[in-house]
Amino acid sequence: MLLENRVAIITGGAMGIGRGIALKFAAEGCSVVIADVAAAEGKKTAEEVSQKGGEGIFLPCDVTASRQVKDMVGKAISKFRKIDILVNNAGGVPDPKGSLDEVSEEQWDKSLNLNLKSVFLCCQAVVPHMKKNKYGKIINVSSLGAVHPAVSVVHYHAAKAGVLGLTYNLAFELAPFNITVNVILPGPIRTPFWEPVTKDVPDKDAYFAEIAKKEVPMQRVGTPEDIAGAALFLASELSAFVSGETINVAGGLPQLPHDATIGG
């Protein structure tokens, strides 16, 4: 097993991509702290982790609040005595209005807090424990939209691009402590993330098929498992000498889809 006796914190691990990563890590022997605002889903995912092999616990935490982040990390350390892996996955689009003339200062701050400041807060709380052990694997979840937007969501894409800068800087700063810092850029992945825009869509399969056809060279949208595979590589010793790296997990994006280039 690739993560035997390892301990991971996964923010936003209750649902979607974070849950997929939690289950993948658990199957490789990892214990997982699910740090999330969604208590019912978080507890359920933690139970699923425990059923798979590693021990799962849920700790309630709003990753935009520094006190809650510190409390969560303190409890994780009391329970497991160490943190080997931090997956900064919590994030989303707090407001779908995204063009420059629509976004208020308040919406901007909300999105930057959720998608960028949260990563800073979690790294700041966890890294001292990693430094002590001279070991750590930090995996940030950005978005392909940070470098290749398909729609204008200026606050979200700016925040996710900030995650790239944070990743490169920390990879440099933390390399002497044997802490790697890498970032995944997901393309469209079918998760609850899409609920605000699909709640009134009658045929969701057709909706995602259309996105896939228009945007994704592989002609399908991704699954949490697709992201979990890349996360497992970055969390394990397979990537021992990889830091400051970005991995697009996006079905061939940002290449153009076939139809866009061949008579489409």
Ligand SMILES: NC(=O)c1ccc[n+]([C@@H]2O[C@H](COP(=O)([O-])OP(=O)(O)OC[C@H]3O[C@@H](n4cnc5c(N)ncnc54)[C@H](O)[C@@H]3O)[C@@H](O)[C@H]2O)c1
């Ligand atoms: N799904 C996609 O198409 C897609 C594409 C690119 C990037 N991403 C990014 O991947 C990550 C995971 O997305 P997803 O699709 O699984 O989203 P999701 O909405 O399905 O799940 C997000 C999880 O984060 C939790 N969360 C939200 N706000 C939080 C907060 N303040 N504190 C703690 N937890 C919080 C939610 O409760 C939920 O469990 C996000 O950072 C998202 O921006 C997703």
